[in-house]
Amino acid sequence: MRAIWALCRASLFRKKLQNGLIALLILLAALLLGTSATVLSNTDNLFNDVHKRTNGAHQILTITKGLHDPQQLYQWWNEQEGAAASAPVPFRYLSGVSYKGEELPNLYVMMMDTPAQSPSVDRLLFADGTGENAPKAGTAWIPTSLAYTQGIKPGDILSFKTGTGVFELQVSAVVIDLPFGAPFSTTSRIWMNHNDYMQNMEGQKGSDSYMLGLRFQDYERQGEYWAGFEQHFGIPYLEGKVEFEEITAFYLILNRIIGFVMIGLGIVMMFIALFTIGFTISDAILSNYRTIGILKSTGLSSARIVGAYALEYALLATAAIIPGLVISRFASALILNNSLSVLKTSDSNALALQEGEWLAIAAGMFLLLLVIGCVMSFSQKIKSVQPAQAIRYGMSEAQSGRMARRLGTSSGMTFGRWPIKAVIAFKHIVKNGKSSTLVVALAAVTTAVLVFSCVLLNSIVSIKQTAAQWGYDSSDISVSFYNKEAYSSEDFEALVKGDERVKDAGWLTLLNGVLPLEKGSQGSASISLSVLDGSYDNLGFTVLKGSNPVLKNEMAIGINVASRLGKEVGDTMEIYIDGRKHTMLVSGIYQAIANMSNSARIMADALNMSGVTGNHDADVAFINLHDSRIADQYVAELNGKYPQSVTAATQQTLLDSEFKEATGVLIVPLGLLALLFVGVTFMIIYSVCRISVWKESGTYGIYKSLGMTNASIRGAITLGVAVLTLIGAGLGIAIGIFGLPGLLKSLLLDYGIAKLPLILPPFGIAVASVISAAAASFGAWHASRWLARTSPRILIIE
Structure with a gap:
């Protein structure tokens, strides 16, 4: 053992540069693997921890069309064992939110009538500001997703446009609002004082919408509850529903991308380290061939010489892996605190890593075993060294002969x-x-x-x-109607269609579609439904297979809908829209990151919504210009003509903000x-x-x-x-x-x-x-x- 240690120590001190480089490579491989393991394991855990602390909802129901009675829904769900529901909260949609005199682009808000008592499901966590049962008069709570991206703090003033004017609210607290507070969120809930809500929102035309959250003891059984719902009420749930997968999606996507990329590159770095070790050992054996022969001639066995190499690199790997894993904790914390800043609370300026330590250690141990295995494999050449040949030639006799022939040729x-x-x-x-x-x-x-x-x-x-390939349109301008009762749809449509600068336009209505209960499934499924009065192709919407819908009985579906139902282009499928059953022909299949491709596209003709008289229900208008360079000018004109009812923006502005x-x-x-x-x-x-x-x-x-x-x-x-x-x-x-x-x-x-x-x-x-x-x-x-x-x-x- 003393001889092995002497050889090992001599090699460590003699080849400082090589050993330092190899140790650095192993450290970097451990760093990448440890960071990826920690990021991936903590991303889900950090979200789940906040979800548990808030008694978070697994599904969010929004009743905007009056197709269900909110109180009946609340009563039925609270009677179900293993399920809980929050009381229906009234809200109104608004757009046109301004901060420091500038309108925030691509932001749509739901003005919430904050309940007097904290709900049992879908509670809020205070990230900054005083926590109370409800905001005081003249103040509001805003989500971290809005506050952190726009630099808004408690004490700042926000302005909101309505059909009758503008009102202001002071931000009294920033809250973690899990269902609508994910990164890249374009929809935020603004929590208002009850009296402010009655004063500013109830005076508007139209009626309140309602929202309630559902939480299940066993989320995997939620399909059974929805099957029971359909049996009890005789119809499937027909309004909007946000699934748990959609709630979690954008909290997790960036860290999963970073984690998977780091895993791949960590593996590559590991193989580079192993290849370098193999190259170094092979070179060392050739360079020290005569020395190895002398050692073997003195009675030192091949196994002991191999053991010296194994001990050397085991020490190097251990010395490199430990700091690599330590540094990976700090790197993981940096990444998580950057990507999940919306989950930070006032009592902690940084997200605490909860798990991943043992997974990172396991990755480090695996790396150590690989290094030792690599060393043992490459150093087996020592067994073939013949002392006499090594001392005489400094290499094997066969190698010496080949070299002589090369020199002579x-x-x-x-x-x-x-x-x-x-x-x-x-x-x-x-x-x-x-x-x-x-x-x-x-x-x-x-x-x-x-x-x-x-x-x-x-x-x-x-x-x-490439906006169309992400599932978005490619139009020049998008116009959102946030206060439909305060403007004339006929006047707006006539203005757009009569403008010589406009090439073409389309009116999009967003509805909730319900796929009926199928044999072997549990409960119906809700999807986001786009209803267009216009041409999908002209507005830049694309498909992966088939084509966009043109006829009233055609429908294009997202890839996840197609995968779940096993549908292809040319198949037929049934869907409930506003409580009525429709049989549609699948004309195309497309991809869209919005709604995770749980969506579909149909024509307005399918619902008899085409024409000037029907576009008062449109949520968005898309406009293409003959000269896209004047898009900013045209946007300013529309916002100036309809300041209380529409928000127009160029597509570049919307995409940049998101x-x-x-x-x-x-x-x-x-x-x-x-x-x-x-x-x-x-x-x-x-x-x-x-x-x-x-x-x-x-x-x-x-x-x-x-x-x-x-x-x-x-x-x-x-x-x-x-x-x-x-x-x-x-x-x-x-x-x-x-x-x-x-x-x-x-x-x-x-x-x-x-x-x-x-x-x-x-x-x-x-x-x-x-x-x-x-x-x-x-x-x-x-x-x-x-x-x-x-x-x-x-x-x-x-």
């Missing part, structure tokens, strides 16, 4: 036919086959990470170009990953090239003695690495565009996206490739700098 590549730099570069590549393979692999991985980060961020920033948060959350981890791999590429190539240059120092000493300059020799070495890097960069571009996005496919499918819409930036991809090649080339150039400081005589002697 003239190769096809000569200095006379090729530039000398190219010859040196070529020989450097061929003679160091394993290191050349490692350089190509590193360049490929680094380029893939850079390209993927660039493509993903560019696709989000430039989402207007996806800028995603860009902000993703740019930090993706940027750090890119920098990490660039740094790793530089360090590994520096180490590998330094080893190979040292091994060939005698050859380079001869080159210098023949008159070659230091710059020429170093340039030739760098040229060889640059060629390998370009080969790797080509592979990396393909992996970054086609391979890494595939990691997200199964994840995004749950959110209603089957094909990730990517926008490839040629300039960005080129820059990513250049950065990768520059890091590798600089590593090679820097590794050979000692040649310039060493005389030819010393190089030849060494």
Whole structure:
């Protein structure tokens, strides 16, 4: 054991650079794997913890059409054992919310009549401000999703437009409002004092809508309750319903993307570390072949020499994995606090990590076992070392013979036919086959990470170009009608259709569709239904299969609806709309991140809603202009003409307001990953090239003695690495565009996206490739700098 420890200690102190690099690679692999494990395990747990503390709802029912009696619903649900319901809360929809004199874009609010007593289901948590039973007169509570994105704090004033004017409310508290407070939320609940609600909202035309939350002891049995509901009332539930999956979706999506990407890159980093270890051990055996022969001739067994290598790398791995896992806790906390800031409360400025520690430790132990296994595998070559041959030749007799034959044989590549730099570069590549393979692999991985980060961020920033592929329209302008009783739909439609600047327009009504109870299922299912008076194709809506609906008996459905029902283009399906049953032909299947593709599209003709007289029910109007450059001007005109009833905005404004948060959350981890791999590429190539240059120092000493300059020799070495890097960069571009996005496919499918819409930036991809090649080339150039400081005589002697 003493001999093993002596060999191990000598190797640790003799190869400080190599050992430090390998330890760093193992640390980074542990960091990535530990961070991904902690992020993924804590994302669900942090949400579930808040959901439990608020006695959160599993489903939110909204009664806006008067198709059900809210009190009857509340009474029936409270009679069900294992289910609980909150009392119906009156609310009104509004748009046109202003802060500091500027209207907040793409924001739709539900003005809630706050109950006098805290509800038993779907309670609020106070993140900032004083917690009371209800807001005081003249004040309101707003959700963290609105407050944090807009920088609103308690004491600030918000202005709200109604059909009769504008009223103001002071923010008295910021609350965690779980069902409508997720990241990217465009709908917020504003909790008002009862008297303020009666004064400002009851005077408006129209009637109150109602909302109640449902919570189940066993959520998996909710289908049984809805089946009982249909049997009791004789009809399925026909109004709006927000499912638990929709409530949780946008709390979890970004962290799941980050976590899965980190897992993939952590595995890649792990394989890079293992490959480097294998390369280093193989090189060490060749370099110390004579020493190993001497040790074996003195009686030291092969198993003990292998044990020395195993002990060395076990110590390195342990020393690297422990700090890697410790740092991963801080990295995980940084990511979670950035992406789930909407769940922070006043008593904690940071989200506390709850789980994932043992999972991260398990990942670290697995990494340690892999390292030891890799070392044991590559060091088995020691068993084949014959002491006599090793002492005499410094290698096996067969290897010595092959080398002699190569030296005696003239190769096809000569200095006379090729530039000398190219010859040196070529020989450097061929003679160091394993290191050349490692350089190509590193360049490929680094380029893939850079390209993927660039493509993903560019696709989000430039989402207007692919809005239709995310399930949105591609119109120039969107107009929302938040106070329909305060404007004339006939006048608005006549104004738009009579304007020569308008190319085409469409009126969209959002309804709730109910898929009837099918054989073998439990309860009916609700889907979001888009009813359009206009052309889906003209407004830019796309489908994956088939076509958008054109006839009144046609319907396009989201991919998750098609998957759940097993429907394809050409099939028929039944759906309840406003309490009436319709049989529709599936004309197309589309993807949409909104509502997680649990939605459908039909024509207004299907409900006899087409024409000027029917568009008073429209929720949104889409407008295309002949010249999209005047969209901002046209928006200003519409907002000025209908200040109390509509909110117009360009599509770019709406998309920016919704996806800028995603860009902000993703740019930090993706940027750090890119920098990490660039740094790793530089360090590994520096180490590998330094080893190979040292091994060939005698050859380079001869080159210098023949008159070659230091710059020429170093340039030739760098040229060889640059060629390998370009080969790797080509592979990396393909992996970054086609391979890494595939990691997200199964994840995004749950959110209603089957094909990730990517926008490839040629300039960005080129820059990513250049950065990768520059890091590798600089590593090679820097590794050979000692040649310039060493005389030819010393190089030849060494």
